[in-house]
Amino acid sequence: RKEVEQDPGPFNVPEGATVAFNCTYSNSASQSFFWYRQDCRKEPKLLMSVYSSGNEDGRFTAQLNRASQYISLLIRDSKLSDSATYLCVVNIRQAGTALIFGKGTTLSVSS
Amino acid sequence: GAGVSQSPSNKVTEKGKDVELRCDPISGHTALYWYRQSLGQGLEFLIYFQGNSAPDKSGLPSDRFSAERTGGSVSTLTIQRTQQEDSAVYLCASSTLDRLRGGYTFGSGTRLTVV
Numbered sequence: 336r337k338e339v340e341q342d343p344g345p346f347n348v349p350e351g352a353t354v355a356f357n358c359t360y361s362n363s364a365s366q367s368f369f370w371y372r373q374d375c376r377k378e379p380k381l382l383m384s385v386y387s388s389g390n391e392d393g394r395f396t397a398q399l400n401r402a403s404q405y406i407s408l409l410i411r412d413s414k415l416s417d418s419a420t421y422l423c424v425v426n427i428r429q430a431g432t433a434l435i436f437g438k439g440t441t442l443s444v445s446s
Numbered sequence: 447g448a449g450v451s452q453s454p455s456n457k458v459t460e461k462g463k464d465v466e467l468r469c470d471p472i473s474g475h476t477a478l479y480w481y482r483q484s485l486g487q488g489l490e491f492l493i494y495f496q497g498n499s500a501p502d503k504s505g506l507p508s509d510r511f512s513a514e515r516t517g518g519s520v521s522t523l524t525i526q527r528t529q530q531e532d533s534a535v536y537l538c539a540s541s542t543l544d545r546l547r548g549g550y551t552f553g554s555g556t557r558l559t560v561v
Contacts, residue, residue, distance in 0.1 A: 369549045378537055378552035379489070422489070424549070433479055433502060434550065438488035 338362060339437035341423050347443045352413045356440045358406045358423030368399055370408050371422040373439065379422055382408075413444045448472075450553035452538050458559045459528055467523045467556045471540030478521050479541075479550065480513060482534040489537065495521060528560045 341358045348354050368385035383390065385397040385406050396409040406423055423437040451470040459465050471478050480492040491505040495515045515521040525532055535557050539550035
């Protein structure tokens with residue numbers, strides 16, 4: 336089983352739609368969680384951290400379910416500029432080692 | 447510097463040649479990471495530095511790959527006797543020790559093509 340799994344998509348939605356991505360992780364000792372965004376042929380950039388209580392940043396809401404070991408990202412009122420690949424990221428081991436990246440979910444928002 | 451700087455941005459090399467990729471992290475970031483991303487694939491962890499030491503080299507795919515970091519700053523990733531399967535984008539990232547909160551900052555990568 337892969338350490339971080341995501342539905343690759345693509346998710347094709349119209350502007351203004353609400354879209355949700357899920358991600359599952361295999362190691363219950365995972366400590367920290369993030370969503371990154373990667374535009375075509377660009378480097379990944381941190382979108383938001385994911386906290387146990389859930390957190391919101393404008394149109395983006397992230398949630399963590401430790402019991403089920405999944406993370407979600409909800410995007411409301413999608414914009415054309417939201418088109419990108421969204422990477423689910425976890426820190427599985429203790430401090431001092433690398434983040435583990437999922438392969439990403441591709442979102443395409445059309446007018 | 448203001449961000450993570452990588453050079454060269456593109457590199458085309460002949461199979462069997464050695465290549466050296468450079469990463470200049472954000473000033474003050476003690477942790478430095480190398481990843482690679484093949485076409486259509488996810489990020490594959492290669493090696494992690496804390497200061498000048500590399501406590502985690504578990505991702506290096508073969509002994510043709512090596513990396514070093516000097517002065518707690520610049521890092522170089524060396525690939526010897528390159529093979530076509532080494533073609534990928536090599537990404538460097540840096541972070542503070544408090545990674546749990548902030549995640550990483552990536553450079554724009556080196557696109558390596560082995561012909």
